[in-house]
Amino acid sequence: MTLNKRTKLVVGFATCALVAAPVAAFAGGHGDNTRAAKKAIIGGKARNVILLIGDGMGDSEITSARNYQVGADGRLAMDTLPLTGAYTTYAVQKDKPSIPDYVTDSAASGTGWATGHKTYNGAISVTPDEKSVATILELAKKSGFRTGDVTTAEVQDATPAVLASHVVDRDCKGPAVMEGCEVNLIENGGKGSIAEQMVATRPDVLLGGGSAYFEQKSTAGQFKGRTVTDQARAGGYQVVTTADELAKATADKPILGSFAKNNMDLEWVGPKPTLEGTAPASCAPNTARTATQPHLADMAGKALDVLGQQTKKSKKGFFLQIEGASIDKQDHAANPCGQIGETIAFDAAVKKALDYQKSHKDTLVVVSADHGHTSQIVEGPTKGYTATLKTLEGGEMTLSYATADITGSQQHTGTEVRIAAGGPQAANVLGVTNQTDLFFTMRRALGL
Numbered sequence: 001m002t003l004n005k006r007t008k009l010v011v012g013f014a015t016c017a018l019v020a021a022p023v024a025a026f027a028g029g030h031g032d033n034t035r036a037a038k039k040a041i042i043g044g045k046a047r048n049v050i051l052l053i054g055d056g057m058g059d060s061e062i063t064s065a066r067n068y069q070v071g072a073d074g075r076l077a078m079d080t081l082p083l084t085g086a087y088t089t090y091a092v093q094k095d096k097p098s099i100p101d102y103v104t105d106s107a108a109s110g111t112g113w114a115t116g117h118k119t120y121n122g123a124i125s126v127t128p129d130e131k132s133v134a135t136i137l138e139l140a141k142k143s144g145f146r147t148g149d150v151t152t153a154e155v156q157d158a159t160p161a162v163l164a165s166h167v168v169d170r171d172c173k174g175p176a177v178m179e180g181c182e183v184n185l186i187e188n189g190g191k192g193s194i195a196e197q198m199v200a201t202r203p204d205v206l207l208g209g210g211s212a213y214f215e216q217k218s219t220a221g222q223f224k225g226r227t228v229t230d231q232a233r234a235g236g237y238q239v240v241t242t243a244d245e246l247a248k249a250t251a252d253k254p255i256l257g258s259f260a261k262n263n264m265d266l267e268w269v270g271p272k273p274t275l276e277g278t279a280p281a282s283c284a285p286n287t288a289r290t291a292t293q294p295h296l297a298d299m300a301g302k303a304l305d306v307l308g309q310q311t312k313k314s315k316k317g318f319f320l321q322i323e324g325a326s327i328d329k330q331d332h333a334a335n336p337c338g339q340i341g342e343t344i345a346f347d348a349a350v351k352k353a354l355d356y357q358k359s360h361k362d363t364l365v366v367v368s369a370d371h372g373h374t375s376q377i378v379e380g381p382t383k384g385y386t387a388t389l390k391t392l393e394g395g396e397m398t399l400s401y402a403t404a405d406i407t408g409s410q411q412h413t414g415t416e417v418r419i420a421a422g423g424p425q426a427a428n429v430l431g432v433t434n435q436t437d438l439f440f441t442m443r444r445a446l447g448l
């Protein structure tokens with residue numbers, strides 16, 4: 001079966017290389033890729049930019065998901081992007097921004113790719129001296145592009161938040177949890193919590209979890225005493241809370257999808273790592289997953305459909321960010337099947353983006369991560385916690401988590417991570433770049 005699948009893929013690549021589709025141009029085979037590589041380098045403007053961020057998705061996380069699902073010699077959708085490089089992800093120290101903080105969090109790294117500015121861990125699109133800086137989504141919106149922001153985490157979590165809000169601490173997600181963000185309080189002349197700012201920025205599509213923060217009430221300003229959901233409705237949003245409602249939502253109004261109180265449910269479950277290691281086991285679907293929650297690929301598909309409709313007759317296209325958030329969260333939790341299931345679900349969203357690009361070639365698609373993470377593919381039990389998985393191709397793969405106790409939170413790492421792209425301006429991901437360079441690549445692509 002594996003062989004058949006591979007044979008088919010190889011044939012597909014050969015055809016692709018001849019028919020202009022840059023996708024998969026470099027994947028596999030012993031052929032000469034020179035022509036395909038040249039063809040994949042396209043300058044000029046992009047009508048649309050789709051950015052997909054696998055949170056905490058370093059090379060190790062990509063490799064374990066690939067090994068498990070499609071085999072060591074298989075290729076995920078994200079592996080088929082034609083141009084691949086690496087970028088550095090470090091943050092900087094708040095009090096001394098000339099000195100790096102070598103291990104970033106999603107807030108500082110997100111601020112990097114969203115605004116082009118390095119900042120301190122915990123900062124949401126503010127500089128080390130706490131000044132707000134314009135984001136790629138805000139600039140795109142101002143210039144007439146449609147915009148979308150999609151995640152499997154709380155919508156107020158760092159990665160989606162950096163595109164549409166500015167606070168000095170990532171934990172200030174709603175009006176009732178503003179400790180540490182006094183400077184951002186509306187009563188102090190600020191713009192309020194992440195939730196309040198995000199619905200005020202008003203991306204056309206805003207999907208994920210986090211209803212807990214949308215249900216909090218504003219403490220000052222025009223919407224004092226009313227929930228953030230009320231504020232969203234007053235701003236014209238249609239609010240949906242289930243996959244069915246999302247499917248029925250129309251393109252004539254902005255869509256706020258709020259599908260879970262906090263983060264959305266996991267796709268897969270599996271063995272918990274131990275100090276001695278585990279017997280080889282398989283991952284399984286998470287039967288406790290709330291059936292009314294859409295999958296990331298459903299949200300990605302809907303966002304592309306709506307933004308596509310909204311821009312069909314306009315001169316300008318759209319900017320869309322799609323985050324696979326719980327790759328990171330399950331790496332923190334030392335949950336190998338949780339982490340791999342989220343990576344595979346993220347890859348299904350990448351596939352949606354690549355399918356869209358096939359019929360809209362003036363679209364720049366970028367797939368990257370915000371930082372590396374703990375999980376390592378190892379030979380056997382380590383000084384940390386390990387679990388062994390039986391991969392679908394019949395192998396045994398041991399994953400190790402060794403940066404915290406099993407009851408604690410495993411750590412991010414400071415490694416460079418993959419950045420891959422296809423479409424106009426994609427050549428700017430080649431080589432080793434800095435995370436902040438991605439902002440300028442996307443800005444150039446959209447002509448902002």
Ligand SMILES: [Zn+2]
Nearest residue numbers: 056328329332
């Ligand atoms: Zn994390």
